[in-house]
Amino acid sequence: MTTTTSADGTRIAYTRAGSGPALVLVDGAMCYRGSSPNYALAKELAAHFTVYTYDRRGRGESGDAGPYAVEREVEDLAAIVKEAGGEAFLFGISSGVALVLEAAPRVAAPKLALYEPPFIVDGSRPRVPEDYPTRLDQALKDGKRGKAVKMFMTEGVGLGRAVVAMMRLMPFWAKLKRVAHTIPYDTALVIGHQAGEPLPAAWPEVTAPTLVIDGGRSPDWMRNGVGSLAKVLPSAEYRTLPGQTHIVKATALAPVLKEYFLR
Known part of the structure; x- marks a missing residue:
């Protein structure tokens, strides 16, 4: 196990594989290195990138100093980017997209790729209750x-x-x-983005080129959220992977990421 230390002293465990430009993969909810779709994705990408996967705080082999704040997770990701040499491409999946968007203006990330954040922007599914x-x-x-x-x-x-x-x-x-x-x-x-309302221009500071991706077989509510995100980001392009769902296959996603990041 390799570890680094976040700004608040929390130990963050990570794995490095492959060679080439640095790429950090950011998990969604309840995923970590021992239980994550990013494990298969890292294997597919390691021939072209130095791929970093890590346990977000509270999961796997990482620590979990409290109290929790989104800023602490941003600092965790910044610590991984520092281990990667101070600059890295960032890929986020599901709720990991929101973490990448929070972190992108604060780290050196020349390009971003984002897969299916769970944003609810209309009435195509019930909003998440306020309580x-x-x-x-x-x-x-x-x-x-x-x-x-x-x-x-x-x-x-x-x-x-x-x-x-x-x-x-x-x-x-x-x-x-x-x-x-x-x-x-x-x-x-x-x-804050699951109330069934259009996304505001919440990330104007995210100016890095960004690829926003969804699966062609994902539910309408999710695809609507992805399309909305692509419209509000200052420098984004939108792509759909035919036949894919939220549980995207690494063999379908990896070639798209390779082409985009190395373009």
Whole structure:
């Protein structure tokens, strides 16, 4: 295990693989190096980039000094970029997109790529309830990690209750419960953009060239959010991967990232 130290003294664990320009992959909710779609993506990209994957705070082998603040996660990502030589391309997936957008103006990132942030910008799915963060915090305070994961899957992600009931019978449910305490971290990153309203020009300072990507088989609400993001970012292009969903295949995504970052 390789580690670096964030600005507040938190240990952040990371893996470096491959050779070439530095590229940092940023996970979404409840993902970490031992349980992440970015693991397969890193393997696909390592022939062309020096790829950095890391455990966001509170997950895997990273520490978790409190209290939590989005700024602390920005500092964590900045620490990884420093390990990468002070400059790196950034790729974010799902709620990791919001973290990349927060961090991009504060680190040297010549290009960004973003896959399917969970932004709700219209009425194509119910908005996340205003009291969701409070109820989520209470479930975790009461030690009800399974309840917190269920809330995230149904109210945050928008999955049907029957689907989530089946998920609770699967072996990976135990992994999700172990990192349930980090769900509020991702909630803090995205909740301001899940109210069913158009995105404001919230990131005018993100001026780096940015590729915004979605999957052709993803739900309308998610694709609408991705399209909206591409319109409000100052220097963005928008691309759809035919046949892909939010669980994007590394073999479909990696060639697009390679072409974009090395262009």
